[in-house]
Amino acid sequence: MRHTTAADVRLKRIPRYVFCFLTIFPVLLMLFSLPFLDELAEFNFQRNVSKSMSLYNLTEKKYDDSNRRRLIEQISLFNKEQKVKNEEIFGTLNNYSLVIVIQVNIRLHYLRYLIRSLGQAQDIDKALLVFSHDFFDENINHLVNSIKFCKFIQIFYPHSIQLYPNVFPGQGLKDCPRNSTKDEAIQMGCLNAFNSDRNGNYRNPQLCQAKHHWWWKANRVFDLASLQSYKGLVLFLEEDNYVLKDFIHVLKLMEEITKYSCRHCKLLAMASNSNTEAYYKAAMQTSKVAITDRFSNYGMVFNRSVWKEIIKCKYSFCFYDDYNFDFSFRNVFLSCMKESHFLVLYAARVFHLGAW
Ligand SMILES: *[C@@H]1O[C@H](CO)[C@@H](O)[C@H](O)[C@H]1NC(C)=O
Ligand SMILES: *[C@@H]1O[C@H](CO)[C@@H](O)[C@H](O)[C@H]1NC(C)=O
Ligand SMILES: *[C@@H]1O[C@H](CO)[C@@H](O)[C@H](O)[C@H]1NC(C)=O
Ligand SMILES: *[C@@H]1O[C@H](CO)[C@@H](O)[C@H](O)[C@H]1NC(C)=O
Ligand SMILES: *[C@@H]1O[C@H](CO)[C@@H](O)[C@H](O)[C@H]1NC(C)=O
Numbered sequence: 001m002r003h004t005t006a007a008d009v010r011l012k013r014i015p016r017y018v019f020c021f022l023t024i025f026p027v028l029l030m031l032f033s034l035p036f037l038d039e040l041a042e043f044n045f046q047r048n049v050s051k052s053m054s055l056y057n058l059t060e061k062k063y064d065d066s067n068r069r070r071l072i073e074q075i076s077l078f079n080k081e082q083k084v085k086n087e088e089i090f091g092t093l094n095n096y097s098l099v100i101v102i103q104v105n106i107r108l109h110y111l112r113y114l115i116r117s118l119g120q121a122q123d124i125d126k127a128l129l130v131f132s133h134d135f136f137d138e139n140i141n142h143l144v145n146s147i148k149f150c151k152f153i154q155i156f157y158p159h160s161i162q163l164y165p166n167v168f169p170g171q172g173l174k175d176c177p178r179n180s181t182k183d184e185a186i187q188m189g190c191l192n193a194f195n196s197d198r199n200g201n202y203r204n205p206q207l208c209q210a211k212h213h214w215w216w217k218a219n220r221v222f223d224l225a226s227l228q229s230y231k232g233l234v235l236f237l238e239e240d241n242y243v244l245k246d247f248i249h250v251l252k253l254m255e256e257i258t259k260y261s262c263r264h265c266k267l268l269a270m271a272s273n274s275n276t277e278a279y280y281k282a283a284m285q286t287s288k289v290a291i292t293d294r295f296s297n298y299g300m301v302f303n304r305s306v307w308k309e310i311i312k313c314k315y316s317f318c319f320y321d322d323y324n325f326d327f328s329f330r331n332v333f334l335s336c337m338k339e340s341h342f343l344v345l346y347a348a349r350v351f352h353l354g355a356w
Contacts, residue, residue: 071136072163075156084226086151090125093226098123098248099234101130101221102241103213108140110240110354119149123248128152128226132217134160134209155220157213161205169209176202198321207323214325215317222307235270235301240354243270243299247349251301254289254343262291266306266340267333270299271348288346295333295342297326299350309337 093099100118104111118124129152131144136156144154161170176190178201185193185202196202221227221234233255237243247270258265273296302310310317313336320328333340 068163072158075136075158075163078154078156079158079220082153082155082225084128084151084153085145086147087226090151093128093230093232095230095232096126097230097232098127098251099130099221099227099230099232100127100237101132101217101234102237102239103210103217104131104133104135104140104239105210106135106137106140107239107354108137108143111140112143113353114237114239114241114243115143115147117243119147121243121245121248124150126150127248130155130221130224132157132213132220134213135162153224153226155217155224157209157216159212159216161209169205169212171205178202178204197323204323211322211325211328214329218307219311222304231304233268233301233303234307235299237299237350238352238354240352241299242351242353244349244351247299250345250349254301254345257289258343262341262343264339264341265291265343266302266309266337267295267342268301269296269342269344270301270350271352272296272344272346273298290344290346291341292344293341294344295330296344297329298348298352299345300329313337 102111102114118127118129127150129147129150131152131154133140133154134157141154144152159169164170166172172191174191176185176188176192176196180188180190180202182193182196182200185196190202192202218236233251235251251268251270254268258268272290273294310332313332316332316336317325317328320331322328322331333342
């Protein structure tokens with residue numbers, strides 16, 4: 001999910017502390033004592049598999065210009081049509097449903113595991129999955145369309161590198177190379193020579209796309225026709241996440257806590273930002289959630305009314321100097337929605353398997 005180590009440095013610079021614990025007895029205690037060890041073994045296996053897989057080759061030119069124009073049209077049609085698949089089997093959304101949004105780039109092998117984990121989850125039949133793609137790929141589409149366990153919809157980021165490889169967000173001819181020094185850039189006369197980021201690097205199309213896609217997607221999701229009267233929770237995942245079987249049940253318990261004990265909890269997170277792998281076993285032995293001011297970007301959940309507040313803070317997101325979306329998003333809460341608290345799950349229900 002994070003693409004750079006610089007971000008980790010930034011995280012350490014802002015030590016924030018947990019100021020309140022809540023223990024949700026006895027329901028969670030029972031829940032957490034369930035034997036998760038099988039799943040843990042599988043989780044390890046997933047990691048080993050995914051580590052050994054190489055990334056797709058992004059430079060491969062699959063589409064030439066005329067194909068690309070057709071693709072732009074096709075994507076525009078898809079986005080207009082907003083076809084919810086499997087709705088005839090699982091019924092329309094109600095306020096007790098769950099909307100799960102998944103940002104998908106190109107890592108098919110991770111997505112396969114995420115979908116499998118979702119398929120095994122309790123109550124998944126009441127959820128709507130929204131797949132938001134920035135790469136149109138037949139194999140990915142085929143995988144998504146094989147889903148039988150709940151309703152889903154696909155949306156496509158219309159300003160992707162795939163569609164615009166030689167202009168923004170792709171690498172334009174006059175864009176400065178990411179790793180050139182300022183002097184080199186000025187000598188070269190490239191366009192953004194005077195606008196390197198805080199680490200002295202120039203724009204990286206992939207990282208830039210991730211942030212723009214995230215913001216587009218969140219806007220788009222709340223605008224979807226099928227969500228117009230939906231007031232419930234929206235969970236944000238990424239293609240390289242993995243969920244545990246009871247994650248929906250636990251999320252509903254968290255929602256109850258916000259109603260009765262934490263009205264300022266704007267954001268729920270299904271894992272803390274600590275190293276989730278190392279944390280896993282220890283966390284499984286606790287039944288704690290924390291009301292905290294320590295932001296977590298893992299398995300973030302919020303509803304439409306919170307989203308409306310976030311939109312008002314758009315400048316805090318858009319003008320934040322970031323390699324991805326998550327620190328920008330955190331900045332919204334730190335600099336604009338300052339009264340917010342977060343409700344963070346100690347025993348994670350969402351895991352991050354990817355290496356980036
Ligand atoms: C995964 O790899 C680690 C070391 O890389 C090894 O200790 C572990 O047994 C492996 N797990 C599985 C399920 O193969
Ligand atoms: C990616 O594909 C391009 C064109 O097919 C090829 O020249 C390049 O070597 C490939 N890169 C990797 C890392 O496989
Ligand atoms: C959700 O609740 C609101 C009122 O709070 C209602 O207007 C709306 O129709 C409900 N939506 C669904 C999908 O049930
Ligand atoms: C930037 O990276 C490219 C390829 O990774 C390399 O060929 C080039 O020398 C680097 N330039 C600088 C200024 O480091
Ligand atoms: C949305 O979440 C906020 C913050 O947790 C909460 O105060 C509000 O009641 C929620 N809205 C609905 C309609 O559930």
